[in-house]
Amino acid sequence: xxxxxxxxxxxxxxxxxxxxxxxxxxxxxxxTVVERYGYEEYTAPMLELTDLYRAKTGEEIVNEQTYSFxxxxxREVTIRPEMTPSVARMVAAKQxxxxxxxxxxxxxxxxxxxxxxxxxxxxxxxxxxxxxGVSGIEADAEIIRMADSIMRAFGAKDDMFIIxxxxxxxxxxxxxxxxxxxxxxxxxxxxxxxxxAKMSESAFDAQAQSxxxxxxxxxxxxxxxxxxxxxxxxxxESGQVEELRQLFDTLKAAEVNVRFDLTLMRGFDxxxxxVFEVFDTNPENPRAIFxxxxxxxxxxxxxxxxxxxxxxxxxxxxxxxxxxTHDLLPKLSSSVKVYMAVISEAVVAEAQKLxxxxxxxxxxxxxxxxGKKAGSQVKKADKDGIPFVVFVGEEEIKAGKFTLRELESGxxxxxxxxxxxxxLQ
Amino acid sequence: xxxxxxxxxxxxxxxxxxxxxxxxxxxxxxxTVVERYGYEEYTAPMLELTDLYRAKTGEEIVNEQTYSFxxxxxREVTIRPEMTPSVARMVAAKQxxxxxxxxxxxxxxxxxxxxxxxxxxxxxxxxxxxxxGVSGIEADAEIIRMADSIMRAFGAKDDMFIIxxxxxxxxxxxxxxxxxxxxxxxxxxxxxxxxxAKMSESAFDAQAQSxxxxxxxxxxxxxxxxxxxxxxxxxxESGQVEELRQLFDTLKAAEVNVRFDLTLMRGFDxxxxxVFEVFDTNPENPRAIFxxxxxxxxxxxxxxxxxxxxxxxxxxxxxxxxxxTHDLLPKLSSSVKVYMAVISEAVVAEAQKLxxxxxxxxxxxxxxxxGKKAGSQVKKADKDGIPFVVFVGEEEIKAGKFTLRELESGxxxxxxxxxxxxxLQ
Numbered sequence: 001x002x003x004x005x006x007x008x009x010x011x012x013x014x015x016x017x018x019x020x021x022x023x024x025x026x027x028x029x030x031x032t033v034v035e036r037y038g039y040e041e042y043t044a045p046m047l048e049l050t051d052l053y054r055a056k057t058g059e060e061i062v063n064e065q066t067y068s069f070x071x072x073x074x075r076e077v078t079i080r081p082e083m084t085p086s087v088a089r090m091v092a093a094k095q096x097x098x099x100x101x102x103x104x105x106x107x108x109x110x111x112x113x114x115x116x117x118x119x120x121x122x123x124x125x126x127x128x129x130x131x132x133g134v135s136g137i138e139a140d141a142e143i144i145r146m147a148d149s150i151m152r153a154f155g156a157k158d159d160m161f162i163i164x165x166x167x168x169x170x171x172x173x174x175x176x177x178x179x180x181x182x183x184x185x186x187x188x189x190x191x192x193x194x195x196x197a198k199m200s201e202s203a204f205d206a207q208a209q210s211x212x213x214x215x216x217x218x219x220x221x222x223x224x225x226x227x228x229x230x231x232x233x234x235x236x237e238s239g240q241v242e243e244l245r246q247l248f249d250t251l252k253a254a255e256v257n258v259r260f261d262l263t264l265m266r267g268f269d270x271x272x273x274x275v276f277e278v279f280d281t282n283p284e285n286p287r288a289i290f291x292x293x294x295x296x297x298x299x300x301x302x303x304x305x306x307x308x309x310x311x312x313x314x315x316x317x318x319x320x321x322x323x324x325t326h327d328l329l330p331k332l333s334s335s336v337k338v339y340m341a342v343i344s345e346a347v348v349a350e351a352q353k354l355x356x357x358x359x360x361x362x363x364x365x366x367x368x369x370x371g372k373k374a375g376s377q378v379k380k381a382d383k384d385g386i387p388f389v390v391f392v393g394e395e396e397i398k399a400g401k402f403t404l405r406e407l408e409s410g411x412x413x414x415x416x417x418x419x420x421x422x423x424l425q
Numbered sequence: 426x427x428x429x430x431x432x433x434x435x436x437x438x439x440x441x442x443x444x445x446x447x448x449x450x451x452x453x454x455x456x457t458v459v460e461r462y463g464y465e466e467y468t469a470p471m472l473e474l475t476d477l478y479r480a481k482t483g484e485e486i487v488n489e490q491t492y493s494f495x496x497x498x499x500r501e502v503t504i505r506p507e508m509t510p511s512v513a514r515m516v517a518a519k520q521x522x523x524x525x526x527x528x529x530x531x532x533x534x535x536x537x538x539x540x541x542x543x544x545x546x547x548x549x550x551x552x553x554x555x556x557x558g559v560s561g562i563e564a565d566a567e568i569i570r571m572a573d574s575i576m577r578a579f580g581a582k583d584d585m586f587i588i589x590x591x592x593x594x595x596x597x598x599x600x601x602x603x604x605x606x607x608x609x610x611x612x613x614x615x616x617x618x619x620x621x622a623k624m625s626e627s628a629f630d631a632q633a634q635s636x637x638x639x640x641x642x643x644x645x646x647x648x649x650x651x652x653x654x655x656x657x658x659x660x661x662e663s664g665q666v667e668e669l670r671q672l673f674d675t676l677k678a679a680e681v682n683v684r685f686d687l688t689l690m691r692g693f694d695x696x697x698x699x700v701f702e703v704f705d706t707n708p709e710n711p712r713a714i715f716x717x718x719x720x721x722x723x724x725x726x727x728x729x730x731x732x733x734x735x736x737x738x739x740x741x742x743x744x745x746x747x748x749x750t751h752d753l754l755p756k757l758s759s760s761v762k763v764y765m766a767v768i769s770e771a772v773v774a775e776a777q778k779l780x781x782x783x784x785x786x787x788x789x790x791x792x793x794x795x796g797k798k799a800g801s802q803v804k805k806a807d808k809d810g811i812p813f814v815v816f817v818g819e820e821e822i823k824a825g826k827f828t829l830r831e832l833e834s835g836x837x838x839x840x841x842x843x844x845x846x847x848x849l850q
Contacts, residue, residue, distance in 0.1 A: 003726065003727055003728035004474075004476050004477060004480065004514075004726050004727055005474065005476075005727075006514050006515075006517045006518035006727045006729075007518065008469065008470050008473075008514075009470050009472045009473060009474060009500075009502065010498070010500070012470030012471075012472065013470065014467075014468075014469050014470070014515050014518070015467055015468045015469070016467055016515065016519070017465035017466065017467050017529065019467075020465070020466045020467050020468060023468075024466065035760050035761070035789045036784040036787070036788070036789050036790070037784070037789070037790070037791070038761045038763075038764070038789055038790055038791020038792070039761075039791075040442035040445070040759060040760055040761060040809070041442065041445045041449065041760070042439075042440055042441055042442050042444075042445050043439075043440045043445060043448075044433065044439050044440070045433050045434050045437030045438065045439070045548050046437075046471070046504075046534060046536075046548065047434045047437060047492070047504075047536070047548070048433075048434060049429075049430065049434060051429050051430075052429060055429065064497075067472070067494075067496065069492075069494035069495075070494075071492065071538065072489075072538045073435070073538075075434075075435070077434065079471075079472075079504070089429075089431050089433075090431075090439050090441065092431045093431035093432065093439070094441070099804070099805040099808045099809065100795060100805075101793070101794065101795050103761075103791055104442065109471060111471075111472070113496065113497045113498075123470050123471065123472070133795060134794055134795050136794065136796070138773060138794040139794060142792075142794065250774075253774070254777070254781075301428065301429050302428050302429055302430075302431045303428035304431075334465060335460050335465055335466070336460070336463045336464075336465060336528075338463075339463070348563060349675075349678070352679075356679075359461040359462070362461070363461070364460045364461050364462070364463055365461070365462070365463055366462070366463020366464075366528055367463070367567075368526070369526065369559055369561065369563040369564060369567065370525060370526050370558060370559050371561070379524070380524040380525075383524045384465070384524065
C-alpha cells in the first residue's frame, strides 16, 4: 500500500504546539473580554440539519460553500458554516424557560468550501457573541463597545482601526422611498454595494446604472455621505436616523471610534437593523477584521417571535492577520515551566518524585525520560520555549540540592527542593 | 413554510450555559493535570481524508460508524471519529524537525454514528494525551500515572476505580505459542475477548470453543489468572512479563491502584504493547471510564518509522457519568460575578460607567438593560447562578454609594465604588 499523505485536508490547518499558543492567546483575550461583560459560554453540535441554513444564511454560502451530505440514517446534514442559526435554534427551543436578557458566547470551528488564499481557509475558528432579548439601542451599543474592547485588549490603538456602522432599515428606506426601487431591485443593489470595495469604479457604475437607471447621480450623492447629518432632510426626520444618532452619541461618549458608512451591508440575509464592521485602517491591509449586527427575526424560522438579538463574530484568521500586520503579537512561551534533565538513568525514580512535589505545588514539569545526554535535553527545552531546566543526577540526589538554570539569562542556582518550589512559584 | 425543528441533530447535544459549566469543569481538570505533567496543546482539522482511518482504526468504526462523504472537489473525507490517527499524521509530517520526547494533548469533539443510549452519543468530547518518542516502560508508567492523577483531581478515592492493565504482545504470545492459534484465529479470539463482558457465559464459551477447540480448558485457566505470577512458567520467563512486572512495580510505588487483566483488549487495531483501562468499581456502574495504550507502529502508515507512542483518551460522557454516580460534581456557579440591577432608565449611562470601572479591575459584570423591575432583575441573576447583585438608581448615583447584595446569604452593604471593587476582588 502506498503511504498515506501527512498533509492536513486542503485549506485546513494543523496546529502544532507553537501554533496553538497563538490560537490560545487569541481565544484567551476573547474569553476574558466577553466574560468581563457578563457573557456565559454555550455550544451546539457541529452538525445541523441543512434546513437550518437554507432559510437565512445567504445563497452563496448554502449553494456553494457548505459541507453538506446525507447521514447513514438518510438525514440531510451540514457541517456548521456559522454559529448564529444554532444560537437562534437553541433559544427558540427554550424560549419560555430562559431568563432574558441572554448574554451568550462560544468559540467554535466553522467550515466553508472556499478557494484557500491569504485570510481565507476552509476551517476557521470564531468567537460568537450574542445579546438576546433587548431591542433597544443600549444592546447594539454594548455589542459594539465589546468589539472595541476586544481590539483594545489585543493592544490596538486609536489609529489602527475604526468601526463602521450602518442600519439595514435605513438602507431599505433609502432604496425604497428615496430611490423608489422595488424589493427585487433593492436586493440587487444591496448585494452590489456589498461587493463594491472589491470592484473597479467603472464596473460598479455600470452595474449600479442597470439597477437605478437615471437615479445614478442621486445614488452617488448618497454614497458620498460621511455622516448621518448629510442624509436627505426627509430621511433625517425618520426614527431610523434618530436611533442611529443615539447610538453614535453613546459610543462616542464611551470613546469608541465609529463612522457612518452607508455602503456597509454585511453578507448574511438575516440582519434586520444595525450592522457594523471593525475595519483595519492600515493602508497596506485595508480590510474588515470582523463584523456583526442585529437579527431580530431569525428565531421566527422556528416559530418563535419576539426574540430581538444582536451579535458579532471575530475569526482567528482575521485577528491573527491584524496582530501580525500591526506587530501586536506578544512573545508566547510554553505552558510548561520546568524541564527536568535526568543525567543518569539510575535516578529516574528520584527525579519523578521531585517532579511530583513540584506538580503538587502547581508547577508544570516535564521529565526527560528519553535517556539522552544533558546537552540535548537542554536543547529540547530551549526549542520548546520552556523557561527553566532542573538537572537531576546522582550527585544532586546525594547532596539534596539541584541546579536550576534559567535558559534565557543562563543564570544558575543550586537549590533544595523547598527553595526550588519557592523560586518557581 | 413549516417551522424548522428546534431540536439538535439526533444523538448530539446542545450545551446551554448551565450544561457548559459542567463541560468546562471537566475540561479544566483535564487541562490542569496534563499541563502539570508538561504536556502542550495542539489540534488538527476536524475533517481528514477517509484513508487515514481505513488503515488502523478498526473495521466496525470505519464501516458502520463514520460520518464519511465526498467533498465538492471529489475528495473522500471523514469527520474525525477519534484523534490518534491525526496525531500520528502530524508527527510523521515533521518527524525530523520535532524534538523528542513529544508531550502533546488536545481536547476535541469526535463523531460516530451510533445508536444513542446512556453513555453513548454521536458527538462526544475527548481529551487526547500522547507521549511520543520513548519506547521504554517509563513512558507507559507516566501515561498511566496521569490517568490516575486525573481521577484523583476529580476527587475519586481508592475504592472508586481501578486501572486494569494488559499487554498486546503478551496476548499474542499466549495465543500463538501457548494456545497455538494462527493469526486469523488469534484475531477472532481477541475480538471475542473484547466483547466478553457484554456476553453471557454460555455464549462466550460456545464461541471460544469454536476458535480454540479442545484447548478451551487451557483458555479458561488463563482467563482466571489474577496476577502475572500465575502465568504459565515458560511465559513468565519471557521479556514481555519482565516489562510488565517493572511497570506494575513502578506504578505500585507511586500508589496507583493497578490490576493485571488478561481479558483486556481495547478496540483499536493500532495498539502494539501495553493497553489499560480505568474501571469504575461501583457495583451499580461497573464499566470502563476510559483507556489507552501503546501504538508504536501507527506512524508507519505514513512511511515514518521509529516513533514509539503511548497515550489515552478520556471522554466527557464517561467522565460525567462517573462524577454523577459517585456524587463528585462540585456546585458550579456562573462565570459572571456581578449582576447590575438598573432601577431607573435615566441612570443607564451611569451604571455602564460603574460597570466599566469594575471590569477594569477584572470583575465580570452584566448590566441589565432590559428595563425590567428590580425584583425581576434579581430573579434573573439568581436563576443564572450569579452570586452578587449591585443596585443602581438615581438615589444611589446622587449618594455615590451602591447596595451590594450577596444572593445566597441575603447580606447587604452600601459601598462606594472603591469599596465595591475591593469587596468583589
